Amino acid sequence: MKTIINTNNSPAPIGPYSQAVAAGGLLFVSGQIPMNPETGDVVTTGITDEAIQVMENLKAILVEAGVNFDDIIKTTIFLTDMQTFAQVNEVYGSYFTANFPARETVQVSALPKNVNVEISVIALKA
Numbered sequence: 001m002k003t004i005i006n007t008n009n010s011p012a013p014i015g016p017y018s019q020a021v022a023a024g025g026l027l028f029v030s031g032q033i034p035m036n037p038e039t040g041d042v043v044t045t046g047i048t049d050e051a052i053q054v055m056e057n058l059k060a061i062l063v064e065a066g067v068n069f070d071d072i073i074k075t076t077i078f079l080t081d082m083q084t085f086a087q088v089n090e091v092y093g094s095y096f097t098a099n100f101p102a103r104e105t106v107q108v109s110a111l112p113k114n115v116n117v118e119i120s121v122i123a124l125k126a
Helices: 047-065 082-093
Strands: 002-005 020-023 026-032 072-079 102-107 117-124
Touching (some): 002 047, 020 047, 026 047, 047 082, 047 117, 072 082, 082 102, 082 117
Parallel strands (some): 072 102
Antiparallel strands (some): 002 020, 020 026, 026 117, 072 117
């Protein structure tokens, strides 16, 4: 059985998918982009602000699902420019304290709405 997780505190999906799905003790969170959930506007004030918005969007979904960043076991970071890795990594790292999740970071040619960063996560959900 699967449970669909959605919250108004993170941007609504821009396609036929859910913000997150819980199944088999895991939570699969769809990739989040730097979109402000209140306005629907994409954050364009720099990669650091974009990364913060992405992490806040992820946080809202995690909270709705009853988990937190400590429960994340795997992340995937998509960047349109690997030169922004250090700034994104600094923001990303500030949301974790220890026992960091597994992760990969990949450069892609484009992301939805022409954003520069997207992050998806998998977490344990008891």
